[in-house]
Amino acid sequence: EAGVVQSPRYKIIEKKQPVAFWCNPISGHNTLYWYLQNLGQGPELLIRYENEEAVDDSQLPKDRFSAERLKGVDSTLKIQPAELGDSAVYLCASSLEGTLTGELFFGEGSRLTVL
């Protein structure tokens, strides 16, 4: 069974440029998360989807960040325009909620460097 797939793995852009990250969760997982991880820190939630509905997005900087989850499967996270402080790793995770475990599975992450 394929795990959570993210792309691109690495992205280097100039400040003020746009960038987009893509995530394909584990097949059948109804809940999808985008986390931000800075060096030496634990992941911090940006947004959580239940199927196609964003149910937790209070930590998403909505002036420059946007996300969507089409048909409750793949998701895209966009930043426009990027700032120097956005340099970090963007992690996607998925889980099957409503089951006994609700175990969380992560992708490899997308590392963003803003110059």
Place this chain on the structure above:
Amino acid sequence: KQEVTQIPAALSVPEGENLVLNCSFTDSAIYNLQWFRQDPGKGLTSLLLIQSSQREQTSGRLNASLDKSSGRSTLYIAASQPGDSATYLCAVKASRGSYIPTFGRGTSLIVHP
């Protein structure tokens, strides 16, 4: 708001030692607690998940325990090996409110030969 703390922040030990990593949380109303491993430049790999009704889980040389009343979990690594070198993170999912998994900052482990 749930707060998760991991102690120690870093640990360096010789090969063969038995280790205990600690995770504490402020709100005992949890749904589950999950331990992860993260290698440099990689994503998080799930190691063990403990449901709120469970006291411990074991996988190979790893054993995780949960004490909700005291807000603590420990990850025990037996007979450590250099390949165990990584950062270990715990995540606590609340059983009320937003049900968001909240992470600690992790413990960076180095096992030297």
